[in-house]
Structure formats: structure tokens, C-alpha cells
Amino acid sequence: MATALGRSVSVPVCMAALLIALSVRAATVGGAAALKPEGAVENGWAMINHSMALVQRMEALLAQGNGSDVVLRVQTVSSDEVKVVQAHALVLAMQSEVFDDLLQNRNGSTLVLREPPECAAVFDKFIRYLYCGEIAVSLDQATPLHKLASKYRVWALQQGLSLYMRQHMASDSPGGHVVGWYHYAMQTGDAALRDSCLQYLSWNLSAVLQSAEWGSISDDLLLSLLQRSDLVLHSELELFEALEAWIGQNQPGGLTAESALRAIRYGMIPPQQLFRLQKQSPLLLKYYESVRDLLFLAFQFHAASPQQLAKYFDVNCSLFTPRNYLSPAWGSPWVINNPTRDDRSTSFQTQLGPSGHDSVKRVTWNALFSPRWLPVGMRQPYGGEHNGAVQPARADPGAGHPRIIVTPATSSADFAGVSFQKTVIVAARQQGKLVVRHVYNFHQSTEETGDFLAEADLQRRGSEYLIDGSLHLHIVVKPLYHSLIVARK
Numbered sequence: 068m069a070t071a072l073g074r075s076v077s078v079p080v081c082m083a084a085l086l087i088a089l090s091v092r093a094a095t096v097g098g099a100a101a102l103k104p105e106g107a108v109e110n111g112w113a114m115i116n117h118s119m120a121l122v123q124r125m126e127a128l129l130a131q132g133n134g135s136d137v138v139l140r141v142q143t144v145s146s147d148e149v150k151v152v153q154a155h156a157l158v159l160a161m162q163s164e165v166f167d168d169l170l171q172n173r174n175g176s177t178l179v180l181r182e183p184p185e186c187a188a189v190f191d192k193f194i195r196y197l198y199c200g201e202i203a204v205s206l207d208q209a210t211p212l213h214k215l216a217s218k219y220r221v222w223a224l225q226q227g228l229s230l231y232m233r234q235h236m237a238s239d240s241p242g243g244h245v246v247g248w249y250h251y252a253m254q255t256g257d258a259a260l261r262d263s264c265l266q267y268l269s270w271n272l273s274a275v276l277q278s279a280e281w282g283s284i285s286d287d288l289l290l291s292l293l294q295r296s297d298l299v300l301h302s303e304l305e306l307f308e309a310l311e312a313w314i315g316q317n318q319p320g321g322l323t324a325e326s327a328l329r330a331i332r333y334g335m336i337p338p339q340q341l342f343r344l345q346k347q348s349p350l351l352l353k354y355y356e357s358v359r360d361l362l363f364l365a366f367q368f369h370a371a372s373p374q375q376l377a378k379y380f381d382v383n384c385s386l387f388t389p390r391n392y393l394s395p396a397w398g399s400p401w402v403i404n405n406p407t408r409d410d411r412s413t414s415f416q417t418q419l420g421p422s423g424h425d426s427v428k429r430v431t432w433n434a435l436f437s438p439r440w441l442p443v444g445m446r447q448p449y450g451g452e453h454n455g456a457v458q459p460a461r462a463d464p465g466a467g468h469p470r471i472i473v474t475p476a477t478s479s480a481d482f483a484g485v486s487f488q489k490t491v492i493v494a495a496r497q498q499g500k501l502v503v504r505h506v507y508n509f510h511q512s513t514e515e516t517g518d519f520l521a522e523a524d525l526q527r528r529g530s531e532y533l534i535d536g537s538l539h540l541h542i543v544v545k546p547l548y549h550s551l552i553v554a555r556k
Contacts, residue, residue: 125158129199139151142180142181183214193216237271237500252264269292270492270506273299273305296388299390302336311348315350334386338365341366373425377548389546396418397545401540405536413434418430432475489543492541
């Protein structure tokens with residue numbers, strides 16, 4: 068008998084007849100079927116749908132073992148535990164090319180399968196999916212089910228589980244799960260899942276640093292995160308203190324500790340805090356020689372103007388590149404109630420620059436949010452002239468997209484040699500937790516970001532970009548000196 072995969076599989080004729088009988092019986096068990104139109108109703112066509120009843124019959128077939136022609140013995144690795152499943156060769160072969168091969172090469176009616184404990188624990192769920200096409204998943208079951216789907220090449224289930232994991236980063240679990248999913252994605256080569264985990268950890272790092280999950284981060288993941296400029300956290304000092312705790316808990320090798328400490332951006336830590344760390348941090352006292360050059364350069368950065376420092380040192384490095392810091396010196400939160408109503412504006416102040424030379428100088432910024440902005444060329448006129456005057460252009464109220472502009476309130480000679488990279492962080496509530504939904508970066512020479520909330524439906528009150536009907540933003544302004552325009556990640 069030919070399968071949907073185009074392979075030949077030996078299945079008793081009675082098994083095929085059983086499946087046909089199930090589909091017929093499903094039409095009678097569930098009572099009268101609902102008629103669904105298909106095509107033009109005037110032609111008399113309709114869809115008679117008993118699919119849910121058929122799923123119920125398939126589930127009962129698995130549970131009762133009626134007509135079973137193959138026994139699956141699932142042995143747990145490193146254990147005497149064995150699960151026995153009465154199954155049907157046709158169903159297994161249709162759903163999995165791996166089962167198809169095993170069934171064609173079997174000697175008898177029993178297939179012996181060996182699975183690790185975590186996979187053996189969810190094997191019943193996996194088999195049920197093959198019969199019913201649906202599965203209930205919890206956070207701790209996602210990885211073992213994904214392993215089974217990958218091993219037996221059930222691609223639809225594998226893709227569904229990958230999507231489930233990408234959509235449930237923010238869900239609560241006792242010890243955290245994103246780090247474990249990241250490590251699993253690295254092992255399996257799942258680039259989409261890997262990138263989603265990295266993005267979640269980077270954009271929500273402050274929360275991660277305070278969780279039990281931080282201690283479970285591997286050496287490689289730690290170093291990968293420390294190299295990034297898109298980390299969202301309160302300050303660089305917060306990151307150093309979390310690194311100190313991680314090293315104390317995990318006791319990595321000296322090379323890992325040194326590499327991690329050299330990835331801290333000491334120029335972003337105020338000099339008074341650097342002095343305290345230099346004298347009071349047991350970690351810095353232990354590895355002082357490994358980072359002495361970076362500390363010396365950071366103190367020089369704080370003592371002189373960055374432009375003056377650049378005359379003698381190469382400052383085009385990550386040491387002087389800010390991350391997305393949430394402390395008041397770097398920006399301001401902005402909650403916009405009912406964001407589709409009309410244009411809004413706000414003002415806030417930041418430091419001119421992170422160096423001690425510039426940190427006491429303040430820059431005032433004006434931010435403008437427009438819910439439905441259209442380029443001039445796309446606007447429709449009111450209707451020509453009226454009383455000799457040309458009426459101003461207007462936009463369709465339902466057209467356009469959100470726009471945000473951030474500009475300095477005044478110009479200053481202090482701006483010479485400085486450019487400002489602006490980042491707008493959008494928060495949202497996912498699985499009951501406040502998380503970063505998106506991060507938009509402005510090019511240093513522009514005042515707005517063209518793709519800002521381009522995919523968001525702010526008209527819908529239940530939009531995933533809104534929290535109780537309000538848009539929650541945080542604007543971060545990162546001063547960069549001319550030699551620091553290219554930010555390394």
C-alpha cells in the first residue's frame with residue numbers, strides 16, 4: 068500500500084478497511100453533521116464535515132488498541148522502565164518516514180525503541196499526536212517532544228513546537244527555560260529558535276539578571292551576550308555586579324573569567340563607581356592585571372574630553388559604546404494613553420556624554436508621536452481652492468502609520484564631534500509579564516525611524532503592542548563621538 072510519503076509499506080488489508088470504517092462510523096456517531104458551504108451555493112455544493120468525530124474515533128482506536136498490528140516497546144535509557152503501546156502500522160507509516168522504514172524492516176509484530184528519560188516520559192503524547200494531529204504542551208515538555216519530532220521526522224510537529232517556544236519566552240517557570248532552549252537550539256542547529264532566545268535575553272536582560280536562570284547561562288552564551296550593544300538593562304554597573312555573582316556561582320576557568328571581565332564597558336561606569344570597584348571588588352582584585360589597561364583607559368576617558376582623548380588613543384572600540392541603559396541619565400519612559408487619538412509630545416533631559424568630562428552637561432530633547440502620519444506626496448487635498456485660498460492637505464483618518472521624532476531642543480557648541488543614536492524601546496505584556504516587545508534604532512544622522520510600529524495595529528485595544536490600551540515606550544539617547552559611529556555587537 069502506498070503512503071503519503073510515496074513509499075511502499077506492508078499493511079494488512081483489514082487495517083485499511085478499519086480506517087475506512089472509522090470514517091464512515093464517525094459520520095453516524097456524532098449525530099447530524101453541520102453543512103458548510105463550499106463554492107457557489109446556487110450550484111448546490113456543500114461540505115459535510117465529520118472531522119472532529121473522526122479525531123475522536125482515532126483517539127479511541129489508540130486507547131483501546133482495536134485492530135492493533137504492531138507493539139511499540141519503549142525502553143527508557145539507563146532504566147528498567149518499559150512502556151508498551153498498541154499501535155497501527157498504517158498510521159505510524161503515514162505520519163513518519165522513520166517509522167515507515169522501521170516497519171518495513173521489522174522481524175515480527177514488535178518494535179523496540181530506546182529513548183532518554185525525558186523523551187520516554189512524553190512518548191504517549193507524541194504517539195497521540197500521530198493519531199489525532201493535536202497535542203497539549205507545557206514548557207518542560209517542549210524540548211523532549213521536539214527531540215522526538217526531529218528523531219522520527221514528524222516535521223509539522225517539529226515546526227509547531229519551535230513556534231511554541233518562540234512565542235512562550237516570557238512564560239513563568241521555576242528555574243527559567245529560555246537558556247535551556249537556547250542551548251538546545253545550538254545543539255540542533257535551529258537558527259530561528261537560537262536567535263529568538265538571544266533576542267529575548269538581550270532585550271530583557273535586567274529581569275534575567277535577577278532570576279535563577281542567570282546562574283544557568285553557559286560560558287559561551289555569557290560571552291556572546293557581553294559582546295552585544297543591544298542589551299537592555301539599567302546600567303553597566305548592574306551588568307558587572309551580575310557577572311561577579313555568576314563567576315562566584317559557576318567558578319569558570321581563568322580564561323573565561325578574564326574574557327568576560329574584558330567585555331565589560333568600563334568607560335560607561337561613572338569614575339566614582341570605578342574607584343569603589345577597584346578597591347572593594349574581590350573579582351577585580353583577583354583579575355586586576357587582566358583588565359588594568361581597560362581601567363586605565365576608562366579613567367583617561369573620564370578625565371579628558373573624548374575628542375582630546377581620540378588624538379592620542381584609538382577610541383573606536385566597544386569600551387566607549389553605550390548599550391541600551393534605562394537609568395535616567397540616558398533617557399526617559401513615555402506612556403501614551405489612547406495612542407490613536409491625536410499627536411503627542413514630551414520633553415526630557417539626558418547627559419551630553421558618558422565621560423566624566425560631559426556627564427554634568429545636559430541636553431534637552433523633544434519627542435513627537437503621531438499615530439497616523441503620511442508622507443506629503445501621499446496626502447489628499449480637501450478639494451482645491453476655497454475663497455481664493457488653497458486648502459491644506461489632509462490624510463485619510465484610517466491611513467498612514469505611527470511616527471516618532473526625537474530632536475534636541477537647542478543646538479550647542481558642545482555638540483561638535485558628537486552624534487546621537489536614538490533607540491525607542493516598546494514594552495508589552497506577554498503571558499502576564501512586562502517584556503520588551505520591540506527595539507527600534509534611529510540612524511545617527513536621522514530624526515525618526517521609518518519602520519516604527521509598522522506592523523502594529525494600535526486601533527485594536529487588545530493589540531499586543533498595548534498595555535491596558537496604552538503604548539509604553541522608553542527613549543534612550545546614546546552619545547557617540549565621530550570615531551565611534553559604528554557600534555560593535
